[in-house]
Amino acid sequence: xxxxxxxxxxxxxxxxxxxxxxxxxxxxxxxxxxxxxxxxxxxxxxxxxxxxxxxxxxxxxxxxxxxxxxxxxxxxxxxxxxxxxxxxxxxxxxxxxxxxxxxxxxxxxxxxxxxxxxxxxxxxxxxxxxxxxxxxxxxxxxxxxxxxxxxxxxxxxxxxxxxxxxxxxxxxxxxxxxxxxxxxxxxxxxxxxxxxxxxxxxxxxxxxxxxxxxxxxxxxxxxxxxxxxxxxxxxxxxxxxxxxxxxxxxxxx
Amino acid sequence: xxxxxxxxxxxxxxxxxxxxxxxxxxxxxxxxxxxxxxxxxxxxxxxxxxxxxxxxxxxxxxxxxxxxxxxxxxxxxxxxxxxxxxxxxxxxxxxxxxxxxxxxxxxxxxxxxxxxxxxxxxxxxxxxxxxxxxxxxxxxxxxxxxxxxxxxxxxxxxxxxxxxxxxxxxxxxxxxxxxxxxxxxxxxxxxxxxxxxxxxxxxxxxxxxxxxxxxxxxxxxxxxxxxxxxxxxxxxxxxxxxxxxxxxxxxxxxxxxxxxxxxxxxxxxxxxxxxxxxxxxxxxxxxxxxxxxxxxxxxxxxxxxxxxxxxxxxxxxxxxxxxxxxxxxxxxxxxxxxxxxxxxxxxxxxx
Numbered sequence: 001x002x003x004x005x006x007x008x009x010x011x012x013x014x015x016x017x018x019x020x021x022x023x024x025x026x027x028x029x030x031x032x033x034x035x036x037x038x039x040x041x042x043x044x045x046x047x048x049x050x051x052x053x054x055x056x057x058x059x060x061x062x063x064x065x066x067x068x069x070x071x072x073x074x075x076x077x078x079x080x081x082x083x084x085x086x087x088x089x090x091x092x093x094x095x096x097x098x099x100x101x102x103x104x105x106x107x108x109x110x111x112x113x114x115x116x117x118x119x120x121x122x123x124x125x126x127x128x129x130x131x132x133x134x135x136x137x138x139x140x141x142x143x144x145x146x147x148x149x150x151x152x153x154x155x156x157x158x159x160x161x162x163x164x165x166x167x168x169x170x171x172x173x174x175x176x177x178x179x180x181x182x183x184x185x186x187x188x189x190x191x192x193x194x195x196x197x198x199x200x201x202x203x204x205x206x207x208x209x210x211x212x213x214x215x216x217x218x219x220x221x222x223x224x225x226x227x228x229x230x231x232x233x234x235x236x237x238x239x240x241x242x243x244x245x246x247x248x249x250x251x252x253x
Numbered sequence: 254x255x256x257x258x259x260x261x262x263x264x265x266x267x268x269x270x271x272x273x274x275x276x277x278x279x280x281x282x283x284x285x286x287x288x289x290x291x292x293x294x295x296x297x298x299x300x301x302x303x304x305x306x307x308x309x310x311x312x313x314x315x316x317x318x319x320x321x322x323x324x325x326x327x328x329x330x331x332x333x334x335x336x337x338x339x340x341x342x343x344x345x346x347x348x349x350x351x352x353x354x355x356x357x358x359x360x361x362x363x364x365x366x367x368x369x370x371x372x373x374x375x376x377x378x379x380x381x382x383x384x385x386x387x388x389x390x391x392x393x394x395x396x397x398x399x400x401x402x403x404x405x406x407x408x409x410x411x412x413x414x415x416x417x418x419x420x421x422x423x424x425x426x427x428x429x430x431x432x433x434x435x436x437x438x439x440x441x442x443x444x445x446x447x448x449x450x451x452x453x454x455x456x457x458x459x460x461x462x463x464x465x466x467x468x469x470x471x472x473x474x475x476x477x478x479x480x481x482x483x484x485x486x487x488x489x490x491x492x493x494x495x496x497x498x499x500x501x502x503x504x505x506x507x508x509x510x511x512x513x514x515x516x517x518x519x520x521x522x523x524x525x526x527x528x529x530x531x532x533x534x535x536x537x538x539x540x541x542x543x544x545x546x547x548x549x550x551x552x553x554x555x556x557x558x559x560x561x562x563x564x565x566x567x568x569x570x571x572x573x574x575x576x577x578x579x580x581x582x583x584x585x586x587x588x589x590x591x592x593x594x595x596x597x598x599x600x601x602x603x604x
Contacts, residue, residue, distance in 0.1 A: 062437045101435045115435035132425035140428035141393065148384035150375065157386060164390035165397075166416050175421050201368075222431040230392040238384065 029082035037082040049080050050090045057091065057103070061115045064190045066213065069111035106191060106212040114191070116217050134175040135182070139192055141165065142183065143218060144227055146208055148241055154198070155206045158183070187211070220245035307355060313346055314358040321365050329372055336369050397424050489526075489597065490533045496594050497540060498554045510587065511542055511550040517592035518584045521577050527594050528573055 029037070041049075056076045060067045072088075073081050080087060088103070095101040100119045106112055145161060146153050159169045167173055169180045176182045184206075187193040191213035198205045210218075221235075224245045228235040236242050321328065321339055328335045343366070347359050397420035417423075500509055515531055517523035531552070534540035538555055545551045575583075583589070 058438075061435060064434075064437070099435075117433045117435050132422050132429055134421035134425050136429045136432060136434075137421045137424035140424065140431060145386055145389065148389070149386070161386045161390050164387065165393060174418075217433050219431050219433065226427065226431060227389070230396055231388070241384075 029084075033082045034086075037080070038086075041080065041083070046080070046083065046087065046090075049077065049083075050087050050094065052076050053087055053091045054094050057095075057113070057115065058099075064114075064213075066106060066112040066114050066191050069113070072113075104216050106216055112191075112212075114213050114216070138162075138167070138176060138183070139187060139214075140223070140226075142187075142193065142208065143210060143214055144223055146210055147220060147223060147244075148227065148238065150240070152207045152209045155184075155195070155208060158208055192217075219249065221249045302351075306349070307352065310346060310349055310355050311358060314343075314355065314362060317342060317346070318358070318362050318365065321362070321369070325369070328369055331373065336366060336373065340366055393424065396427075397421070486530070486533075489530045492597065493527065493530050493594055494534055494539055494554065497534070497552065500593065501554050508545050508551040509553065509593075510545075511552045512583050513587055513589060514552050514593050516580065516583055516587070516589050517594065517596070518589045519592065520596070521580050523592065523594075523596055524580055525575065527592075528575065532573075 053072060053076050056072065057067055060071075069084075073084065077084060077087065092103040095103050095115065096118060100117065101115045102118045104114050104116055106114050141161070142158055145158060149157070162169065162179070167176065167179055171179070173179050183193065184195045188195045188211065191211040193211045193214070194209040195206055196209065198207050220241075224235045224238065224241055228237070235245075317339060324335070327333075328339070339362075343359065343362055350356055350359060394416075398417045399420070400415040400417070497509070497514070500514075515524060515527040517527060531540070534554075535542060540552055540554050542550050542552050
């Protein structure tokens with residue numbers, strides 16, 4: 001409902017530009033518009049806007065819920081919207097050079113962004129002073145099963161495996177709280193997982209797949225290496241998975 | 254795109270899993286097709302429309318579907334051929350199916366069987382090792398530091414062993430190597446992190462507390478008023494007893510005239526009050542009233558030892574009535590100049 005309200009007000013404001021975007025909040029500005037905007041704003045003004053966008057994204061990223069272009073435009077860019085591409089490009093450079101992060105558009109259709117870490121993680125030393133978030137372990141287990149099982153698994157398989165790990169879906173867990181909610185809602189909203197209905201099942205059944213964030217944030221090769229290490233086997237012994245992991249690694253670079 | 258891919262792969266796997274059955278299906282449908290043709294354009298034979306037989310077929314289908322749904326895990330076991338048996342049975346049932354309603358059930362069963370077939374096929378890995386989630390879980394448990402020898406207090410029989418509290422931390426530490434997660438902010442002095450919740454609670458409590466207390470104050474105030482009233486009577490009675498005792502102690506020989514004692518020449522109401530309070534002393538046996546030689550009532554305190562158990566028999570009751578007129582008469586008759594019982598206000602001022 002707020003969606004439609006926002007849409008209409010945005011439309012009114014950008015009436016001069018041809019609206020070909022579903023969201024209505026952002027339209028690709030024409031070259032002349034960009035040029036005019038560049039002339040309108042001083043370098044200092046644009047610099048400040050870039051800093052604002054960087055800060056907005058950094059703060060939004062705390063909860064690991066992907067950031068939508070609509071929100072960036074609506075809350076930060078405002079009248080600078082015609083310089084969107086310029087500003088985002090410069091914001092990305094700031095993330096890269098100052099923070100060692102990378103701004104990734106995980107969904108180029110709906111324009112959704114996440115931040116990933118550009119720096120190689122070292123195995124020896126703890127990455128931060130903070131103790132590791134136990135949810136990372138939970139995610140690893142679920143993503144690992146999905147990957148090793150060829151891309152999608154029934155939710156019952158996930159629940160059964162977790163039960164073996166003393167995590168009962170029906171009960172509150174010390175680290176994860178409401179387990180089902182954490183997995184099928186929080187992880188899904190963060191785009192680590194996709195939780196979809198399997199067609200033609202009675203009663204309803206759901207399956208898990210990798211979400212878009214997982215695809216760009218998680219290294220399949222490293223995951224396979226760790227799983228192999230746990231099994232005391234070579235990663236190559238899972239031929240199919242190894243092939244997928246190495247090819248994914250090459251495309252990600 | 255992935256949808257269509259899945260569909261085709263499913264049908265391929267289905268063929269692989271069904272094997273001989275897959276082949277027998279078209280034959281069978283050809284058979285029934287011939288039979289239908291034999292039935293002529295009118296469509297349904299009379300024998301085909303036997304409700305009892307149709308019901309029987311449907312119930313058999315439902316049983317079969319139920320058993321497939323309930324024994325799913327069992328049927329997926331690569332060691333047995335139960336899926337094949339189910340399909341054989343369905344084939345036998347289908348030979349008698351004549352109408353859409355039964356055929357729909359057959360289709361439902363086929364969907365189930367296909368799904369099972371796909372899953373069975375996915376267990377078959379042509380190349381490389383198969384991935385067994387149970388084995389994975391076991392390895393993870395070992396990595397997380399499960400102590401299999403120690404029994405957990407409420408542990409199930411099959412979930413024995415003790416999990417250290419940092420088990421998931423341990424896994425996360427290693428697993429985050431796989432994640433290129435952007436680090437989120439954290440406070441340099443971590444204690445800040447835990448601070449916010451308590452103040453919020455405190456604010457709520459403060460807000461609620463006064464309103465509750467305000468509600469509670471009303472009844473306590475009322476109670477106190479009642480109490481103070483009772484207490485006032487009690488105190489007054491005690492005070493008067495004190496006066497009586499001190500007068501008696503000053504001169505035990507001369508009797509204290511009752512009217513001289515209770516009457517306050519300056520206040521009729523004080524006099525009434527004094528009579529009222531003194532009556533308690535009499536009732537409780539702390540003072541006694543007797544007539545002197547002039548037949549005038551006198552009052553004297555009763556000493557502890559003096560109280561006789563049998564004294565109760567000698568008790569009398571009387572009602573004293575007094576009006577402002579009699580009050581004045583008494584003052585004149587006894588020539589009372591001042592109150593023997595000082596008014597409590599004066600007393601409290603002195604105190």
